Structure formats: C-alpha cells, structure tokens
Amino acid sequence: MKKVRILDTTLRDGEQSPGVSLNVQEKLEIARQLARLNVDVIEAGFAVASLGDALAVKTIAQEVKGPIISSLARSKEKDIDIAWESVRFSEQPAIHTFIATSDIHLKYKLRMSREQALEQAVWAVKRARSYVDEVEFSAEDATRSDWDYLCQVYSAVIKAGARILNVPDTVGYTTPEEMKALIQHLYKHTDGIEKVIVSIHCHNDLGLAVSNSLSAMLGGAGQIECTINGIGERAGNASLEEIVMGLHVRKDFYQAETGINYSEIYRTSRLVSQLTGMLVQPNKAVVGQNAFAHESGIHQDGVLKEKSTYEIMDAKLIGREEKVLVLGKHSGRHAFNKKLEELGYHLSEEELNQAFERFKDLADQKKQIAEADIQFIAADEATRT
Numbered sequence: 001m002k003k004v005r006i007l008d009t010t011l012r013d014g015e016q017s018p019g020v021s022l023n024v025q026e027k028l029e030i031a032r033q034l035a036r037l038n039v040d041v042i043e044a045g046f047a048v049a050s051l052g053d054a055l056a057v058k059t060i061a062q063e064v065k066g067p068i069i070s071s072l073a074r075s076k077e078k079d080i081d082i083a084w085e086s087v088r089f090s091e092q093p094a095i096h097t098f099i100a101t102s103d104i105h106l107k108y109k110l111r112m113s114r115e116q117a118l119e120q121a122v123w124a125v126k127r128a129r130s131y132v133d134e135v136e137f138s139a140e141d142a143t144r145s146d147w148d149y150l151c152q153v154y155s156a157v158i159k160a161g162a163r164i165l166n167v168p169d170t171v172g173y174t175t176p177e178e179m180k181a182l183i184q185h186l187y188k189h190t191d192g193i194e195k196v197i198v199s200i201h202c203h204n205d206l207g208l209a210v211s212n213s214l215s216a217m218l219g220g221a222g223q224i225e226c227t228i229n230g231i232g233e234r235a236g237n238a239s240l241e242e243i244v245m246g247l248h249v250r251k252d253f254y255q256a257e258t259g260i261n262y263s264e265i266y267r268t269s270r271l272v273s274q275l276t277g278m279l280v281q282p283n284k285a286v287v288g289q290n291a292f293a294h295e296s297g298i299h300q301d302g303v304l305k306e307k308s309t310y311e312i313m314d315a316k317l318i319g320r321e322e323k324v325l326v327l328g329k330h331s332g333r334h335a336f337n338k339k340l341e342e343l344g345y346h347l348s349e350e351e352l353n354q355a356f357e358r359f360k361d362l363a364d365q366k367k368q369i370a371e372a373d374i375q376f377i378a379a380d381e382a383t384r385t
C-alpha cells in the first residue's frame, strides 16, 4: 500500500473562501483538531498577508504538536522571511513558496518573462532552504502552463533544494485524464523528480477537484492538498473527507492509504462549519446531513435487513450516528413500524395498518414528519382500539 501524505490547507486556502475570516483563537482550535485528525501537514496561513495571519501561524507553530506546520509565501524576500519568523518555533517547520508559470499569469499578472519567473523561483527556493529543509514549491496555474516549461522550472527548483513539488490546478481547469497524464509527463521529464514528493492541489470550479486529485495520485503524486468540507477560493478546494474516504473505501482499486484518524472526520467537519459559518450542503458526500440517511421504503427495508445493501462506508467509523431512517412519503411500513417500536408503541396488525395509512396521508402534505407527528398518530390509534 502506498502511503499518501495529506496537507490540509483549511486555514490558508480554506480561509480564502469569500466571507470567511477566522481569528487567532479559532484558527488554533481548528489546528488542534487537525492534529487529532492526524493530517501530515497543516498549512497554517499566509503569514505576510496580515499581522493577524502571522500571529496565527506563529501561535499554531508554537502550540500544535504532531503535524508539520507550514506557511505560504510568494517568491519574495519579505514573504519568505516573515513565513520563517512565523513557523520557526514548530518542531517541524516548513515554507511553501510559489510563483505562477502559465503564460496568462506571466503576461497579465506578473508581467514577467518565463526566464525571469524561473530565476525568481530558484532564488526563492534557495532563500527558503537557507531557513528550513522542508521547502515546498508550487508552480501556480500549473495545469494551464506549457508542459515543457513546467518541467524546466521543476527541474531547476529541485536543484535549488525544493523537497516537495506542488502541481496546482489553480482555476479547476483540468480533467482527471489530463491530470494523470501531466503527472506522468513530469515524472518522465523532470530532473531529480524521484528524490522529491510530488504534491497535488486542486480547485473545484468544474466539480472535479476530488477526481483530479485521485487521478494525480494514480499518476504518482504522493501528497494531496485539500480542505475540510472542501472550502476555499470560489468553488473551493478538493475536500479532505471525500479524498480520504475515497482512498479508504476503494483501497482495492487505489492501493493507497492515508494516516488520517477516521473517527475525527465528522467532528472536524462540524467544527470548521461552525467556526467559518459555511454551511455544509445536506447532500455533501461523507459529511452532509443526508449522507447516511435513507428515505425510500425499498432502501430502508434493505438497510434494516443488512446495511451494506445501501451503505458503502460505516458512519460510525467517521464519528457519525449509524443508520438514519428518515420518515417521509417514500418510506415503507417496515421503517415506520421500527420507528414506532423505538418510541415504545407496539401496535396490532390492524392498528399498524390504520396508523401507516394516516402517516402516508400526512407525509403527502408535509415536507418533514416530526417525531411528535408519529407519536400522535400511534397514541391515537392505540387508544381507539
């Protein structure tokens, strides 16, 4: 089994979600929870962005033990120096420096030539390496960059001392097949790549961030960058819980695993949602409210007999309640009777028939049936006879 490193960037890219701003205490609380989740790397912030960011990275570096603590930095002296000042008290500090490599970014954003960007990247990696061993380099907008130029840049930064090569799909543009081909191309044409860890960082603009990350892993990537609940710039980043459970549930296919402590997944998701104010959509895979809920009679009957009929992962494994049967208009008698029994009603066959009919009538009129509705029907039927 291949071991895949998980870099969590909830506190950096995740915090770049529109409308989200976490204070130092909230970031520390999330970082502590990420350590319990057992992520390999916490990207704790972008230290140069503000005094608050620098303080948060520094506090996390001082207080949180276990994972590597990293700060993002552009390929600039001030960024790298402040990043170092912020992470230096960690037991395992890291600096993640980046520069864009696509022609679109070079021309319109950086106003630099390809040669200038390459030179700047090499300079930045050397400066970061003068402080720490664990230096990650990202070629921003890698997936829209010229592949030969990308190999040139990555070869040069490896020579300069980069330990991790990150391949960001900055605007969520690539596809799973293209991503795998790109990683394979890098492995063939980048000097020294066998000595470093190839990392992947996908955004979700086309809803492909998780797929693209897993494809990159199949192409050879050894680190996946992601966020809790998939929060992040625009449509967000690849979601940690989906990647981790995808690898776990289909380890027969992926032949890879992470070191994540599964039982902390749900708690972490709830904490991040609560502190960022970003609600998790009900049908979100793994952590959404409905991810383990069954409404239709056929499904409810199946899971009551054997839960693997309609569940591919164990809710308890990720720290959630097991088997949630939601009573609605699609529910069957079996689930309805089970609910009655849980509520302490043991109706005769005749009473059950009447009660079930009244429940179906009600479910046709209401979106959600409350426990009190069921109790009322059950008690009424029981006293009639």
Ligand code: KIV
Residues within 6 Å of the ligand: 013, 098, 138, 140, 141, 166, 168, 169, 170, 171, 201, 203
């Ligand atoms: O999406 C991106 O390109 C990034 C880099 C800075 C890694 O977040």
Ligand code: ZN
Residues within 6 Å of the ligand: 013, 168, 170, 201, 203, 233
């Ligand atoms: Zn990003």
